[in-house]
Amino acid sequence: MASPKDFINYFRSFWRSAVLSIVAASTFEILDLLVPYAIGQTIDVLAEQPVDAPLQELSATAASSLGLEPTPTVTLGVLMVVVLLVAVVRAPFQPWLAEWFHWAIPLRARRQHAERTLAKILSLPLEYYDENNPGRIARRVTRGLANHTWTYPEIAGQLIPKLARVAGIFIAIWWIDWRIAIAFGISFAGIAIYSISGLRTIVRREGRLERYMENTESRTSEIVTNIKTVKAFAAEDREMERQRQRLRRELDVVLYRIHLSYVRLSTWQRTIVQSSLFGVLLITLIPTARGEISLGHFVTTFTVASMAYAELDPLSYLAESFARRYMSMVRFHEFSQLPDGQDAVNLEAGPPGANPYRFTGKVDFVGVNFGYNRDRLVLRDINLQLEPRQTVALVGRSGSGKSTLVKLLFRYFEPNSGCIRIDGTDIRDLDVRQYRRRLAIVHQDVDIFNGTLLDNLIYGNPQASLTQVESACRIARVDEFLPELPHGYYTVVGERGVRLSGGQRQRLGIARALLVDPDVLVFDEATSSLDYESERSIQLAMRSLLGTRTLLIIAHRLSTIREADSIVVLDRGGIAEVGTHEELLQQRGLYQRLHALQESGDLHSRSPVCDT
Numbered sequence: 001m002a003s004p005k006d007f008i009n010y011f012r013s014f015w016r017s018a019v020l021s022i023v024a025a026s027t028f029e030i031l032d033l034l035v036p037y038a039i040g041q042t043i044d045v046l047a048e049q050p051v052d053a054p055l056q057e058l059s060a061t062a063a064s065s066l067g068l069e070p071t072p073t074v075t076l077g078v079l080m081v082v083v084l085l086v087a088v089v090r091a092p093f094q095p096w097l098a099e100w101f102h103w104a105i106p107l108r109a110r111r112q113h114a115e116r117t118l119a120k121i122l123s124l125p126l127e128y129y130d131e132n133n134p135g136r137i138a139r140r141v142t143r144g145l146a147n148h149t150w151t152y153p154e155i156a157g158q159l160i161p162k163l164a165r166v167a168g169i170f171i172a173i174w175w176i177d178w179r180i181a182i183a184f185g186i187s188f189a190g191i192a193i194y195s196i197s198g199l200r201t202i203v204r205r206e207g208r209l210e211r212y213m214e215n216t217e218s219r220t221s222e223i224v225t226n227i228k229t230v231k232a233f234a235a236e237d238r239e240m241e242r243q244r245q246r247l248r249r250e251l252d253v254v255l256y257r258i259h260l261s262y263v264r265l266s267t268w269q270r271t272i273v274q275s276s277l278f279g280v281l282l283i284t285l286i287p288t289a290r291g292e293i294s295l296g297h298f299v300t301t302f303t304v305a306s307m308a309y310a311e312l313d314p315l316s317y318l319a320e321s322f323a324r325r326y327m328s329m330v331r332f333h334e335f336s337q338l339p340d341g342q343d344a345v346n347l348e349a350g351p352p353g354a355n356p357y358r359f360t361g362k363v364d365f366v367g368v369n370f371g372y373n374r375d376r377l378v379l380r381d382i383n384l385q386l387e388p389r390q391t392v393a394l395v396g397r398s399g400s401g402k403s404t405l406v407k408l409l410f411r412y413f414e415p416n417s418g419c420i421r422i423d424g425t426d427i428r429d430l431d432v433r434q435y436r437r438r439l440a441i442v443h444q445d446v447d448i449f450n451g452t453l454l455d456n457l458i459y460g461n462p463q464a465s466l467t468q469v470e471s472a473c474r475i476a477r478v479d480e481f482l483p484e485l486p487h488g489y490y491t492v493v494g495e496r497g498v499r500l501s502g503g504q505r506q507r508l509g510i511a512r513a514l515l516v517d518p519d520v521l522v523f524d525e526a527t528s529s530l531d532y533e534s535e536r537s538i539q540l541a542m543r544s545l546l547g548t549r550t551l552l553i554i555a556h557r558l559s560t561i562r563e564a565d566s567i568v569v570l571d572r573g574g575i576a577e578v579g580t581h582e583e584l585l586q587q588r589g590l591y592q593r594l595h596a597l598q599e600s601g602d603l604h605s606r607s608p609v610c611d612t
Helices: 004-010 012-031 034-046 053-066 072-089 094-123 126-131 134-176 178-225 227-232 236-289 295-310 312-336 402-409 432-436 453-457 466-475 502-514 532-543 581-587 590-606
Strands: 363-370 379-386 391-396 417-422 439-442 520-524 550-554 566-571 574-579
Touching: 004 012, 004 312, 012 094, 012 134, 034 072, 034 295, 053 072, 094 134, 094 312, 134 178, 134 295, 134 312, 178 227, 178 236, 178 295, 178 312, 227 236, 236 295, 236 312, 295 312, 363 402, 379 402, 379 574, 391 402, 391 590, 402 520, 402 550, 439 502, 453 466, 453 502, 466 502, 502 532, 566 581, 566 590, 574 581, 574 590, 581 590
Parallel strands: 391 550, 391 566, 439 520, 520 550
Antiparallel strands: 363 379, 363 417, 566 574
């Protein structure tokens, strides 16, 4: 749970500027009190009543320096000079000593923390993204950054200086009459305690609402991501009604629980404030009528007290704004405090230099056991060796652990026991990002960024030359559909590559992987969702890579792995069979059964339903 210290530390890098600007703003607020004081003393001068001793001494000093007699006229002149200095001369300095920093600090802090947040997003372990979708994460980050940015000017530029003004008013009234000051202090403290107590209850409601709204926006993000599925099942009405109900509940909570609570709190505050102000008027008027304090002090006391109570409205507004934003800022700090994964990003590091690693591609899985839940193993005692430039295929039923094995190879997770070695070195002893740059993977669903085809091709190797790009595209058979694109390599492929077919995205993924020149290349069910023609193109591309580097192929369609040097059959998390295609068929084990089922399925799916 975030603490007040986290909110302060958010601006820690700028603490010198923050202290300077807050002190300056508070000083200006206190200096404003000199104006009603000067007016009160002016009234005493005009009423021919004695002025305060400090003012008498200042007037005498001014008269002596000017060679004049200390007359009431000189005193009035001194008072006007005070008003001139406080109200006019300070005006051009205030924006630069206070207001400039009130926005410069949060805007600079926002840039700093936006970088840190991006580093956090890049550093979190993959399981976090299995539980939180992009909409939820984006809302938490954007609202947290925005609310910190908007809150700082209100706290540093208004709340703290106004509290300093109230403290100055209390001291000024105490100097005039300590009894009035005590009454003023008690009433003001009572109002503050009552307000804070009410706000604490409202903040708890705001917290529940924030989590509810986060879930609502998360669902909206899922609708956008899966819009094709929504439309395919004609589920628009159902999704609309679901979100409409959630939005209606949000409105009910905001309007009838939270906003209504603010209005009730404000009603009581205003009533108590006006009652307190009237009380100050009475207790100040009585000693004035008795001649115990001067008319000028009466005016000064009531004026500054009115100023103090008048500050309660903006202070209440600031407190309400802070309460509304508080939970989103708490949620942001909770996100920032999440533990990093093993590949935490170093913000001070520059762009990657030359990679010190280069492998032959020999990979050994030695006694590997792993489970996402340690009580339920997904992989059991895996002992497997991939020789340099060898092509190894992993097959098995769904859930047998094929993709999990690849995740361990890429160090997305660590084995519960055992180890994985590359060229004899435990991969846990290697720098994780440098190590991953020597691997590449082509997923079943290739991730495409909203940019040009060329941007996506060189994503893993931005320094790749056009010659290298063209060579990779020939191998991956991207050049077959390149002429169909209106701007060739510079065609914008759209969000998630929506302007490309499944087969085109797969070939793009292969070319992108080749451009990093990996020592180990993984195909994770790269052809399982393609039509026969696209599958054939991918198979030809994969065939051209045989013997060029270590290949690890996960396949459901066994037709894509017949030429593999070794086929590993996984079953229930363990290795059931190992051999070539022909050897495994002769063993008449699990692989032979899978092959027979798939052959009959392929024949059935390719036979004509009818002739016309």
